[in-house]
Amino acid sequence: MDASSLSPVLDPILARWGRTPDRLLQVLREAQDATGWLSPELLAATARSLGLPLAHVRGVASFYSFLALEPAGEYRVLLSDGVTDRMDGSLELGERLCRRLWAEPDHTAGDGLVSVRRTSCTGLCDQGPAALVNGIAIPRLDGRVVDAIADLILARRPLDTWPVDLFSIPTNVRREDVLLRHGLSPGVAIAAALARNGAAPAGMIAELRASGLRGRGGAGYPTGNKWASCEAAPGESRYIVCNADEGEPGTFKDRVLLAREADLVFEGMTLAGHAVGATRGLLYLRGEYRYLLDSLEATLARRRAAGLLGATAGGGPAFDVEIHVGAGAYICGEETALLESLEGKRGIPRNRPPYPVTHGYLGRPTVVDNVETLCAAALIAVHGAVAWRRLGTTQSSGTKLLSVAGDCTRRGVYEFPFGVTVREVLEAAGADDPIAVQVGGPSGTLIDCAEFERHLSFEDLPTGGAFTVFGRGRDLFEVARQHVHFFAHESCGFCTPCRVGTSMLASVMDKIHDGHGSRHELAELDRLTSVLGNGAHCGLGHTAMNPVRDTITRFAPSYERRLASADFAPAFDLDAALAPARRMTGRDDPASHLGEGS
Amino acid sequence: MTQTFLLDGAPVPFEPGQTVLQAALAADRYIPHLCYHPEFRPHGSCKLCTASVGGRLVATCTTPPEAGLVVDSETAQLREVRRTLVQMLFAEGNHFCPSCEKSGNCQLQAQGSDLGVTTAGFRHLYPDRPVDASHPDAWIDFNRCVLCELCVRASDEVDGKHVFALAGRGLTKHLIVNAPSNRLGDTTFAASDEAMQVCPVGAILPKRVGFAVPIGSRRYDQRPVSAQALDDAPRPAGRSP
Numbered sequence: 125m126d127a128s129s130l131s132p133v134l135d136p137i138l139a140r141w142g143r144t145p146d147r148l149l150q151v152l153r154e155a156q157d158a159t160g161w162l163s164p165e166l167l168a169a170t171a172r173s174l175g176l177p178l179a180h181v182r183g184v185a186s187f188y189s190f191l192a193l194e195p196a197g198e199y200r201v202l203l204s205d206g207v208t209d210r211m212d213g214s215l216e217l218g219e220r221l222c223r224r225l226w227a228e229p230d231h232t233a234g235d236g237l238v239s240v241r242r243t244s245c246t247g248l249c250d251q252g253p254a255a256l257v258n259g260i261a262i263p264r265l266d267g268r269v270v271d272a273i274a275d276l277i278l279a280r281r282p283l284d285t286w287p288v289d290l291f292s293i294p295t296n297v298r299r300e301d302v303l304l305r306h307g308l309s310p311g312v313a314i315a316a317a318l319a320r321n322g323a324a325p326a327g328m329i330a331e332l333r334a335s336g337l338r339g340r341g342g343a344g345y346p347t348g349n350k351w352a353s354c355e356a357a358p359g360e361s362r363y364i365v366c367n368a369d370e371g372e373p374g375t376f377k378d379r380v381l382l383a384r385e386a387d388l389v390f391e392g393m394t395l396a397g398h399a400v401g402a403t404r405g406l407l408y409l410r411g412e413y414r415y416l417l418d419s420l421e422a423t424l425a426r427r428r429a430a431g432l433l434g435a436t437a438g439g440g441p442a443f444d445v446e447i448h449v450g451a452g453a454y455i456c457g458e459e460t461a462l463l464e465s466l467e468g469k470r471g472i473p474r475n476r477p478p479y480p481v482t483h484g485y486l487g488r489p490t491v492v493d494n495v496e497t498l499c500a501a502a503l504i505a506v507h508g509a510v511a512w513r514r515l516g517t518t519q520s521s522g523t524k525l526l527s528v529a530g531d532c533t534r535r536g537v538y539e540f541p542f543g544v545t546v547r548e549v550l551e552a553a554g555a556d557d558p559i560a561v562q563v564g565g566p567s568g569t570l571i572d573c574a575e576f577e578r579h580l581s582f583e584d585l586p587t588g589g590a591f592t593v594f595g596r597g598r599d600l601f602e603v604a605r606q607h608v609h610f611f612a613h614e615s616c617g618f619c620t621p622c623r624v625g626t627s628m629l630a631s632v633m634d635k636i637h638d639g640h641g642s643r644h645e646l647a648e649l650d651r652l653t654s655v656l657g658n659g660a661h662c663g664l665g666h667t668a669m670n671p672v673r674d675t676i677t678r679f680a681p682s683y684e685r686r687l688a689s690a691d692f693a694p695a696f697d698l699d700a701a702l703a704p705a706r707r708m709t710g711r712d713d714p715a716s717h718l719g720e721g722s
Numbered sequence: 723m724t725q726t727f728l729l730d731g732a733p734v735p736f737e738p739g740q741t742v743l744q745a746a747l748a749a750d751r752y753i754p755h756l757c758y759h760p761e762f763r764p765h766g767s768c769k770l771c772t773a774s775v776g777g778r779l780v781a782t783c784t785t786p787p788e789a790g791l792v793v794d795s796e797t798a799q800l801r802e803v804r805r806t807l808v809q810m811l812f813a814e815g816n817h818f819c820p821s822c823e824k825s826g827n828c829q830l831q832a833q834g835s836d837l838g839v840t841t842a843g844f845r846h847l848y849p850d851r852p853v854d855a856s857h858p859d860a861w862i863d864f865n866r867c868v869l870c871e872l873c874v875r876a877s878d879e880v881d882g883k884h885v886f887a888l889a890g891r892g893l894t895k896h897l898i899v900n901a902p903s904n905r906l907g908d909t910t911f912a913a914s915d916e917a918m919q920v921c922p923v924g925a926i927l928p929k930r931v932g933f934a935v936p937i938g939s940r941r942y943d944q945r946p947v948s949a950q951a952l953d954d955a956p957r958p959a960g961r962s963p
Contacts (some may be wrong), residue, residue, distance in 0.1 A: 177884035178901070179899060187891050620768055623814075648844075659772050
């Protein structure tokens with residue numbers, strides 16, 4: 125495609141996003157949607173239009189997994205490669221799909237029709253295995269669905285004519301509490317918050333502080349304090365950012381909130397804007413949830429028409445919301461990486477201090493809150509701090525949404541008051557014979573059956589919402605190994621310990637897996653733990669060791685049975701290295717192998 | 723009155739705007755570092771300058787001090803972390819010191835020498851990184867790049883040319899240049915650019931001046947990097963090393 129033929133594609137996109145460099149990622153994403161991949165000509169034209177160096181544009185484009193710098197096929201299939209997807213048979217289904225399509229995994233077919241690749245957990249763990257086709261999610265893959273997808277692709281049927289039931293994603297809400305059965309009409313929470321703000325000296329922020337609400341993304345920072353700091357920070361303009369980049373493997377409760385409670389999310393953003401004096405909100409939607417964009421935009425349009433957004437949002441000061449869509453980068457769930465990504469850059473976590481409440485989006489005071497936190501704030505606006513405190517524990521007030529998946533019969537979203545025990549959740553979910561639960565995803569804590577009486581709360585077991593059940597027969601070493609590879613894949617590469625350390629970790633775990641492990645490798649794991657925990661730039665690096673740490677202490681036999689007895693065994697296997705020579709000569713007889721007696 | 727923090731038990735004065743590392747160097751107190759350069763805004767990626775600051779392990783090059791803050795740097799644990807970080811960098815790239823033109827002038831090598839690193843300690847990753855010799859006066863050996871971004875910062879902030887940028891993510895992160903061909907010879911780069919002078923390792927080198935100074939008489943052959951860094955540190959007016 126030459127430069128002149130790009131204008132019809134690029135111009136409307138640039139016009140929609142307003143030719144500013146901070147919209148680079150959104151422009152690239154939409155340009156790829158239109159053309160299938162980001163050609164060198166397209167990158168050059170984008171760079172020229174936005175006044176950016178070409179190298180900068182290439183740097184950004186190459187950071188995000190979903191952006192393709194080489195032709196990726198008319199149909200781009202990404203198979204979700206979460207731990208639960210694999211438990212549900214995703215690897216075998218992927219092979220089946222490739223066979224049916226005559227496709228080689230990780231390569232674009234020679235005729236340019238299709239590519240099949242794997243991607244990090246897509247947040248459909250309650251209805252996996254899942255895939256994304258040209259960015260749109262398809263849940264519940266099985267042999268029949270995979271064959272149907274292959275037939276549709278081979279017949280070159282346009283994606284928008286595929287049977288709609290392929291794309292149907294139920295919310296699977298299994299237990300409702302105050303949040304999921306809020307019953308509030310649009311506008312009610314904003315009005316309640318405005319009334320509180322009007323009633324000096326209290327106000328919405330004071331109510332929030334009194335409620336003890338803490339961030340639902342996992343870190344648990346007191347939300348009221350965050351809003352107060354932002355409100356007090358000097359600056360001409362402020363921003364509310366909703367972190368809907370739910371990337372922690374095993375988590376999907378924000379997807380359910382965005383699909384079912386979008387009004388409540390925007391309500392929370394609006395009243396946050398009123399509370400801190402922000403007129404603009406940005407919602408950063410995980411790229412994997414791209415299929416929700418149209419319904420979210422429709423909700424925004426409806427709210428604008430109803431006067432709940434715009435010049436006098438819900439009867440209060442002006443506020444409006446813009447949605448940005450991510451492009452496949454777990455690290456962008458980290459709040460400062462998310463801000464960088466919102467500014468159209470590579471998602472590299474910032475140095476802190478300064479914190480986003482004083483120097484956030486475009487350097488302005490910014491509140492960054494999780495989807496669920498904003499919903500909870502809306503609830504507190506209506507029902508007050510006392511009602512919220514009635515639920516949960518002393519330091520963990522209110523309820524928590526849990527994404528329950530893995531080896532249980534009733535997977536889905538559960539809303540429990542904080543303080544619920546692991547066992548209670550397991551029983552509600554119909555987990556018959558669990559041996560371990562990963563609370564809070566791979567960056568959280570993996571516990572065994574001796575700890576099922578522990579409580580989900582900031583005091584005991586904090587969680588961002590993932591609750592992944594492993595039943596008897598599951599190999600926890602393999603779970604840890606898969607997660608270590610996940611972190612290596614998702615490391616942004618900024619700091620030495622995480623960039624190199626996560627890959628070293630993956631190669632040590634692979635070596636143990638391959639049967640070449642020894643005490644040397646266990647010592648190596650210790651060394652890597654120390655340097656990641658002590659040196660890494662952000663939470664990704666600090667927690668990348670958690671799956672190994674937890675499985676090695678609780679499921680030591682799954683490591684020990686793999687260890688060779690020696691203090692050291694080399695990873696290099698001479699017989700395996702001869703495999704290409706055997707393949708080339710068509711031999712596999714005993715004499716072509718090294719081994720005992722040869 | 724000047725405010726101070728405590729570095730390994732001894733007071734270090736600091737001024738507003740300085741970071742812990744900058745204040746320490748200005749006070750003749752050394753903390754190992756690699757991606758930090760006195761002429762550029764601290765960046766905090768190599769993590770060699772990590773120290774315990776008020777009980778938290780953070781990069782001192784980007785952390786602002788506070789009066790009375792307790793900073794511990796010369797501990798056995800931190801020396802081990804730094805050694806491991808240098809080993810990681812050696813294992814990540816392809817570093818062959820004996821045949822490298824930068825040997826003796828290389829900060830990675832000098833750090834390794836200072837910290838007592840004798841082996842890479844990890845499996846070498848042996849990445850495949852072709853050399854770019856397309857420019858008439860300079861060449862890039864990506865095998866030796868440690869991704870400190872000093873050339874990126876220098877080209878952006880001093881040269882005003884935006885010649886360099888980073889691409890990729892994680893272990894695939896790599897340096898690129900600003901030309902459709904991705905060749906240095908097709909950029910506006912000149913051998914006089916600060917971006918080349920500032921490279922701490924042998925990644926961006928001038929052509930035709932190899933081994934003009936014999937090995938054994940080079941910068942870190944004379945004095946260790948810990949002493950050189952203190953000589954180079956900018957000091958507030960009125961204070962001398």
